[in-house]
Amino acid sequence: MKKLISLLLVMVMMLSIASIVTAESEKIKLVVWSFTDELQGILDNYYIPAHPDVEITYVLYSTEEFFQTAFPTMMAATPGSAEAPDVFALEADYAKEWINSDHTAPLTDIGFTEEELAVSVPSVVDFGRDPNGVAKALSWQSTPGALFYRASLAEEYLDVEDPEEFQELVKDWETFFETAEELNQNSEGSVKMFNSIGDIYKPFFYQRQTGWVKDGKLVIDPAMIELMEYAKKAKDEGLYNMGEQWQETWFAGMKTDTTMAYFLPTWGLHYTLKPNSGGEAVGEGTYGDWRMVTGPVGYSWGGTWLGANATKVKEADDAKKAAIKELIRYITLDYDFLKQYAKDSGDFVSNIKVAQDIVAEGGTPNDFLGGQDHYQMFSESSLLISDSTTGYDGVMNDLFTRFALTPYLNGEVEMDEGIANFKTEVKTAYSDIEVD
Amino acid sequence: MVQQHAIKQRKHGKAMTSKVNYSRYGYFFVAPFIIAFVVFTLYSIIFTVQISFTNLTNWRLDEMSPVGIENYKLLLDPSTPVGSGFWAAFSNTLIIWVVNFVPQLLIALLLAQWFTDSRLRIRFQGGFKVLIFMPNTITAATIAILFYALFTYPIAPVNTLLQQLGFMHQPVQFFRSVSFSRGLISFLQWWMWYGNTMIVLIAGILGINPDLFEAGLVDGCNSRQMFTKITLPLLRPIMLYTLVTSMIGGLQMFDIPQLLTQGDPQGATNTVARFIYRQAFFGSYNFNYAAAASIILFFIILVMSLLLFYFMRERGTKLDRRVGK
Known part of the structure; x- marks a missing residue:
C-alpha cells in the first residue's frame, strides 16, 4: 500500500514537472542585465504580471562590476550567447560609451519609430542617441535637478518670503555666490549656502558648451575653469560647509540649521533629502521647511537607460524581436504603466503626457516642500537641460576632481599646474585621446 | 634492483597485475588542482605575456596585433605620461613598504625575543599573541573603512578629539597630506602584519637547538x-624568508591604498598594483600597458629577491659554522 501511494506521488510530481517544462518552453525567454534593483522592481511588479508569455532572466551586478568587467567582457567575447543580455540597463555616467558602440542596436532595428519616441522628454531621448543622431536607448525616468532651500533660514537671513524671490538670488552663478557671501555675513558664519563642492559640480557640468572630448581631443570647457575659480573663492571665504557628498557632514546639513541649499535631482528629493530631514511629518526636523527652485542652470543627474544587444537582435526571430521591443516600450514609453509607476513610487517619469496629466489632476502637492508641487517644478526644469555629456564623463570627472579641482582648492597647486596634472592623467588613462 | 623487480613482476604475470597500481591515484588526486591551475593561472599568465607585446585595449580582441616591445619601451621611459605614472607608483610603493617593513621586523623581533626568553617568563603569553595577531584576521576593506571614518574631514572622531583637547583650532584635512596618507597606509600594513611576522619569528627561534642557549647560560x-x-x-634564514615574502606582498600592495585613499592626494599613494588595475579597467582600458607593467613588476620582484638572497646568504666564518651546524 505504501509503495503504491509513493509511486502515485512520484507520478504526480513527474507530471507536474513535465507540465511546467512544457509550459516554460512555450514562453519567450529574455535575458536582462542590470546594475540597479529598481529595474527588478519594475519587472516583477508591473512588467511580468502584464506579460505572462515572457520569461525574464534577471542578472544583477554592482555598477562597477557591470561596467568595468562583466558587461564589456561579455560583449567582446560572446555577445550572441544564451547568457548574454537581450536587454541591458545603462547608468548615466557610463551610458554614452555603450550608446556610441555598435553593440547597442538602433531602436529602429527592433521596430521603434521616431513618432513613438516623441512621447518622452526630448533631453532623455537625445541622451540615448549616438553622435549620428540614431536613437539607441530609452529611459522611464527623467532626472532633472533643482535647488532645494530652507524657507525658515532664507527668511531669517535673506529676507526671502517665497520661492520666486529666492530664485532671483540664485538666478546665475555670480548672483548665487553674492548671496552666499551675504548669507555668511548675516548669519555670522553659522549658515552656509551649500555643503560641499560636489554639490555645485553637476550644475556647472551642465553649463558647458562642449563635452570632455570632441573629435578625439580633450576639451576643457570654460565652465570648468569658472567652477575652479568660484570653488576656490568659496573655499577661501568659507562659503560652504566643507562637507563631502554622501559623507556625514553632508547628511548632517540636511537636518540641522547649517546648510541653506542642496542641488539635488528627482530621486535626490525622495531618497536623499527626505529620509535625512530628521522627521517624517511637518514640524519634525527640517521636514516641511524645504522649498524648491530651478537654480542657476538646468541640469540632470543620473538616470538609467535601456538598450538592446545588437548581436542578439540580429539573430532573433520576429517573435523575439517583438518581445524585446515590447519590454523596452512598456517600461519606457507606456502611458498606463508609467502613470501607475509614477503614482506608486513618486519617481519623475520621462513620459511628457503622464507628467502633464499628473500636474493637471491636482499634481503632487508635497507637504515636505510646504505644499509646492514637485512634479510641476521638475516638468519645467526637465525642459531646460542641454546635453553635453560624453562617454568619458565618469572617468574625466573623477580625474578632474582629484588632480585639478581639489588640489587647487586646497592650495596645493596653482591653477595652471592643476590643469597640467589633469592633462597628464588623461594621457595616462586614455591612449587614444589627443591632449595638447 | 628496480629492473629485477620488474622482471619478477613479468614472470609472475597474473598474480602481480591483480595488485592495484596505487601510483596513478596520485595523479587523479592532483588532477583537479592541475586543471584549475592550467586554466585559471597558467593560461592567464601566458596570455598576459602575450598581451604585453600587442596593442590590445578595451576588449578589442579582433583588432589585436603584435607591436614588439613598444609597451615596455613606453613604460620604462619616465618622460612619457604612462611611464612617469608607472615609476611614480613604483616609488610610492617602495616608500610605503620600507616605512612599514623596518619597524615591522624590529618590533616583531623584539616581541619574539620576549616571548621566547626563558628568563622573562611572560604571563598570559597566549592571550598577548592572539591580541597581537588579531588585526591580521580583519579584512583590509573593514580596516580601510574604519580608518577613513576616523580621520575624515571636517567632522570625525580624530578631528573632534584633537580640537577638544586643544591641540588645534581648525579641523585638518588629514587625507590631503602626502606624508600623513602614506604614513597611515604604512601604519596599517604594519599593524596588520607585525603579528604574523612575530609568529614566524617565534617559530624560528623555537627551532634553534636549546643546547646552544644552555651552553650560553653556562x-x-x-x-x-x-x-x-x-x-x-x-x-637569518627565517628573516630572509620574512623579508622576501613581505617584499613581494609589499610591492603588490593594492587593497588598503585603493580603499582608503584611492591614490589621493594627487596620486601620492598610487601603488604599482593600483596603477596596473587602473590601466586595465579605467579610461581606455589599456590592457597592453597593464600586462607589460605586470611583467615588469614581476622582473623587479625577481631581481630584488635574488639580491636579497645574495646579500643574506650564509657567508659563515669558522666560528659561525661551528655554532650553526
Missing part, C-alpha cells in the same frame, strides 16, 4: 649576548 651570557650572538645569526 658560559655566563646575558640576554643581550644570547640574542645577538645566538638567536640573530641562526634566525
Whole structure:
C-alpha cells in the first residue's frame, strides 16, 4: 500500500514537472542585465504580471562590476550567447560609451519609430542617441535637478518670503555666490549656502558648451575653469560647509540649521533629502521647511537607460524581436504603466503626457516642500537641460576632481599646474585621446 | 634492483597485475588542482605575456596585433605620461613598504625575543599573541573603512578629539597630506602584519637547538649576548624568508591604498598594483600597458629577491659554522 501511494506521488510530481517544462518552453525567454534593483522592481511588479508569455532572466551586478568587467567582457567575447543580455540597463555616467558602440542596436532595428519616441522628454531621448543622431536607448525616468532651500533660514537671513524671490538670488552663478557671501555675513558664519563642492559640480557640468572630448581631443570647457575659480573663492571665504557628498557632514546639513541649499535631482528629493530631514511629518526636523527652485542652470543627474544587444537582435526571430521591443516600450514609453509607476513610487517619469496629466489632476502637492508641487517644478526644469555629456564623463570627472579641482582648492597647486596634472592623467588613462 | 623487480613482476604475470597500481591515484588526486591551475593561472599568465607585446585595449580582441616591445619601451621611459605614472607608483610603493617593513621586523623581533626568553617568563603569553595577531584576521576593506571614518574631514572622531583637547583650532584635512596618507597606509600594513611576522619569528627561534642557549647560560651570557650572538645569526634564514615574502606582498600592495585613499592626494599613494588595475579597467582600458607593467613588476620582484638572497646568504666564518651546524 505504501509503495503504491509513493509511486502515485512520484507520478504526480513527474507530471507536474513535465507540465511546467512544457509550459516554460512555450514562453519567450529574455535575458536582462542590470546594475540597479529598481529595474527588478519594475519587472516583477508591473512588467511580468502584464506579460505572462515572457520569461525574464534577471542578472544583477554592482555598477562597477557591470561596467568595468562583466558587461564589456561579455560583449567582446560572446555577445550572441544564451547568457548574454537581450536587454541591458545603462547608468548615466557610463551610458554614452555603450550608446556610441555598435553593440547597442538602433531602436529602429527592433521596430521603434521616431513618432513613438516623441512621447518622452526630448533631453532623455537625445541622451540615448549616438553622435549620428540614431536613437539607441530609452529611459522611464527623467532626472532633472533643482535647488532645494530652507524657507525658515532664507527668511531669517535673506529676507526671502517665497520661492520666486529666492530664485532671483540664485538666478546665475555670480548672483548665487553674492548671496552666499551675504548669507555668511548675516548669519555670522553659522549658515552656509551649500555643503560641499560636489554639490555645485553637476550644475556647472551642465553649463558647458562642449563635452570632455570632441573629435578625439580633450576639451576643457570654460565652465570648468569658472567652477575652479568660484570653488576656490568659496573655499577661501568659507562659503560652504566643507562637507563631502554622501559623507556625514553632508547628511548632517540636511537636518540641522547649517546648510541653506542642496542641488539635488528627482530621486535626490525622495531618497536623499527626505529620509535625512530628521522627521517624517511637518514640524519634525527640517521636514516641511524645504522649498524648491530651478537654480542657476538646468541640469540632470543620473538616470538609467535601456538598450538592446545588437548581436542578439540580429539573430532573433520576429517573435523575439517583438518581445524585446515590447519590454523596452512598456517600461519606457507606456502611458498606463508609467502613470501607475509614477503614482506608486513618486519617481519623475520621462513620459511628457503622464507628467502633464499628473500636474493637471491636482499634481503632487508635497507637504515636505510646504505644499509646492514637485512634479510641476521638475516638468519645467526637465525642459531646460542641454546635453553635453560624453562617454568619458565618469572617468574625466573623477580625474578632474582629484588632480585639478581639489588640489587647487586646497592650495596645493596653482591653477595652471592643476590643469597640467589633469592633462597628464588623461594621457595616462586614455591612449587614444589627443591632449595638447 | 628496480629492473629485477620488474622482471619478477613479468614472470609472475597474473598474480602481480591483480595488485592495484596505487601510483596513478596520485595523479587523479592532483588532477583537479592541475586543471584549475592550467586554466585559471597558467593560461592567464601566458596570455598576459602575450598581451604585453600587442596593442590590445578595451576588449578589442579582433583588432589585436603584435607591436614588439613598444609597451615596455613606453613604460620604462619616465618622460612619457604612462611611464612617469608607472615609476611614480613604483616609488610610492617602495616608500610605503620600507616605512612599514623596518619597524615591522624590529618590533616583531623584539616581541619574539620576549616571548621566547626563558628568563622573562611572560604571563598570559597566549592571550598577548592572539591580541597581537588579531588585526591580521580583519579584512583590509573593514580596516580601510574604519580608518577613513576616523580621520575624515571636517567632522570625525580624530578631528573632534584633537580640537577638544586643544591641540588645534581648525579641523585638518588629514587625507590631503602626502606624508600623513602614506604614513597611515604604512601604519596599517604594519599593524596588520607585525603579528604574523612575530609568529614566524617565534617559530624560528623555537627551532634553534636549546643546547646552544644552555651552553650560553653556562658560559655566563646575558640576554643581550644570547640574542645577538645566538638567536640573530641562526634566525637569518627565517628573516630572509620574512623579508622576501613581505617584499613581494609589499610591492603588490593594492587593497588598503585603493580603499582608503584611492591614490589621493594627487596620486601620492598610487601603488604599482593600483596603477596596473587602473590601466586595465579605467579610461581606455589599456590592457597592453597593464600586462607589460605586470611583467615588469614581476622582473623587479625577481631581481630584488635574488639580491636579497645574495646579500643574506650564509657567508659563515669558522666560528659561525661551528655554532650553526
